[in-house]
Amino acid sequence: MPVIQSHYKPPYYLPGGDLQTIVPALFRKVDGVNYSRERIFTADHDFLDIDWHGAAKNKIALLIHGLEASADKPYMRGMTKALSKAGFKLAAMNLRGCSGQLNVQPRAYHSGSTDDVETVISHILLNNDCEQLVLVGFSLGGNLVIKYLGEHKSDLPEKISRAVTISVPCDLEAGAARLDKRLSFIYRDHFLKTLKEKLQQRSEQLPFLLTSDQIKTIGSLHDFDNLYTSRMHDYQNALHYYRSCGAKNFIADVTIPTLILTAKNDPFFTSACLPYDECENHPNVFLEVPEEGGHVGFCVDFIAGKYYSEFRAVEFLTS
Secondary structure, X not given: OOXXXXXXXXXXXXXXXXXXXXXXXXXXXXOOOOOEEEEEXXXXXXXXXXXXXXXOOOEEEEEEOOOOOXXXXXHHHHHHHHHHHOXXXXXXXXXXXXXXXXXXXXXXXXXXXXXXXXXXXXHHHHHOOOOEEEXXXXXXXXXXXXXXXXXXXXXXXXXXXXXXXXXXXOOHHHHHHHHOOHHHHHHHHHHHHHHHHHHXXXXXXXXXXXXXXXXXXXXXXXXXXHHHHHHHOOOOOHHHHHHHHOXXXXXXXXXXXXXXXXXOXXXXXXXXXXXXXXXXXXXXXXXXXXXXXXXXXXXXXXXXXXXXXHHHHHHHHOO
């Protein structure tokens, strides 16, 4: 499908991509979401926590958060609430080490760790009587959704019917370079703080890879991915990791209706992160690129708690 026209307009009191990103992230409150946690175990003897919301239903939505987030982030809770009202039971996946407890193994999550997504999907389908499973991913989680769908073009479970991805860094190399620029240091340092803290907490597990002093020298996302992510997860270096795992490489093989919603003024991305060419003649992927919205923002009315991304997800997943 071609790039589709967007009708999103931000409120007048949130001008620019930075405010549209930061205000919802820091100040949004979402009531009425009461998670119950389920812990499942992985093939490598680690664990993943799934936060469930809603009674048993024949439709389940799996939500996957972004970098250094969790199921408890406002955008995850907001989407949970919106899709619950639309008739879905919600499964909010916490990526490794993001549920409040450090994971067991030296490895972590990253933009290509679809093995954990597959573990969660298999568990949901095996243990729940549902007729339909939809996938919703935010930022890094959106990259995981697209990568998973592309990898499973010939063996995708039949019950997976649709997907929505929001603020996706389809070109990981360009996205990392943007965040490492001087003017993006606030976002970069926000992520690096917790990423480095987790590495320090598990430094005794990593003497073969990194020392505590080496961790302290990490000053950019590229450094982190070059010194840890790539080496821990069998990539040659950061560039090999970025080029192997970016969603752009997997869009062509997506076989179900999938929406990619990303703002032009997303402060995390450059225009290289927008997959116009990959989506222009795609039979299943819809690319929507509003002029504004920020990163995982898309606020319509902050006081009323209305968000365009939630409206579009409900509309797309129930059509």
